[in-house]
Amino acid sequence: MSWLVGFLLALIGLAALSVSMQKHQRQLYGAPLPASYSKAYRRGGSAFVAGAVLWCVLLFGWGQGLVIMCGIATVGSLLVIATMTLKPSVLRFVFRQPRA
């Protein structure tokens, strides 16, 4: 269970970071999002990833915690990339486009 929390934190963080990039915003929404959204996603994403690191380190110690974080980040980014490429609608659903 503790693993899952760390993994979810990393997954949400990595997904937010990917959506904060203009090239992926074009891929998902057809146009870049307002700068404030990009900034919020970038900051939020970084905070979630940092939270995942902290969670792993607190739970498993510095040595194993960092190793586990690297593994979690690898699988997390694999999922984000696969979703972005094969099922972008999932990311569009999670990270809604702001209403005009």
Add this chain to the structure above:
Amino acid sequence: MKSLRQSMSWMHTWTGLLLGWILYFMFLTGSAGYYDTEIDRWMKPEQPAPVDITGDGSALFQMGIDYASAQAPQADSYFVIVPTNRTYSPYVSVGWQGTDEGGERVSGRAQLTADGQIVPDPRDTGGGQSLYQMHWTFHYIPRALGEFIAGLAAFFMFAAILSGIITHKKIIADFFTLRLSKGQRSWLDSHNVLSVMTLPYQIMITYSGLLFVGTLFFAPIIVAQYGVSEDARDALIEEVFGIGDEPERTGEAMDLTPIAPLIVEARKSFPNEPVSRLTVTNPGDATAHIQVFGTISEAIQRKAPSVTFNGVTGERLEEYPRGIASALDVIDTFEGLHEALFAGPILRVLFFLSGLLGGGMVATGLVLWTKKRRQKLSPGMSASKSLLVIERLNVGVVAGLPLGIAAYFWANRLLPLNLAGRADWEIHVIFLTWAAALTHSLIRGPKNAWVEQLAAAAALFILIPILNALTTDIHLGNTLPLPGRPGDWVLAGVDLWMVIIGAGIAYAARIASQKTQASPAAAKRTPSARRGRPLPPPQLAE
């Protein structure tokens, strides 16, 4: 003059290509090594259920010592290992060595069940160990040469990683970028994504791999420092590893002290981990020593703490804790990371996946090399023979190796049990299958060979649990845990992994098949190609 990035790009391309096939082999067989002991068990279906340790295991240690002393009363040393976790054999392992009356070195070992019965010899098999050790020994060549090649490949890989980081201009911006169906661009994206995603793992596994062969590559320095004699070797071992000469026997016969109190005492030094091993030096003599070890895989560092006792009085003599005080400790930490003995089931999955993704990174790099060269061809220009051969060999290597590994598992179940050199034949099956795949890819051409070989590998992997059910009792019907039945996750896990791996390869085969169907003209073999002449670019171009 070339810029730094151009120079690095050149280095990345050529270091990757030169040893790419070897690196791919090392990644795949090395990844299998994360499940070496599990595969060992799966490949020895005749063996009884593993020993279940109760308490601190002192009864099992005492049983092992009693067995060794009965088998070899004059031995110079014994060891006993109990299965505290997956790193160790699932039974009580007992070993002894000494010299006979003629001065010849003699040794022996046995595996015992919890009630002291000898575990019967299983079928002659290479098991998970052969598959795992292959990633640095390459099986057919002398071990030292294998280590040298593995070290060289790791060196090139490290150079390729560093130059790849410098070459990749938008390493952060491209982190999540994967564009499919864009020909060469898709291969480049796949290569980048797989590389960057697993970068910490790649750096760790390569650097730690280099440390493993450090003594081989720095042999001249060691020789210059210590010399080449037997004494020089002993001096090196004593200085670096702290292993000194064993005490001389006095000839005064003394009984060994009971083991149980020593284990209790030793665990005061490492309370959070079980005792997994003990060694007895000079048993039955007044100079007897007993060294009690913790578990090697409890921490990242590949080193077990230990406490040494006087074997007669039980007096505590020395203690070797884990630490990060010396260069050797740093090496132990990196080697621990490389082997991942400390990893629990979930982290082990992550290591395994990272290893496979590393193999994917090398494979996409190899394909990318040929795609780039094809892209550079002007319209109407035919590809060189070397490019055509490399394209075909890439298929044979990349798709053929999984096929060979799947065939290894089939061989374990299908080769006659009384076949002479059976374990060797299992290994031969890997390489014969791989050679057949290479030949097939040369004959059929890349497009057809990708689909056919990936489909064959997928089928072989997916059918392994069925083959297992037809040939043994350790199939999923008996090993999957169910309500009221504990099952055996280790054996079930191997079968399930085979299905997962097979499904992954089947997906790759489907993509390859769709690409082939999308360009039927490309798949069609022309008379000129059959005669070995290059195909015109429009038919082979992506």
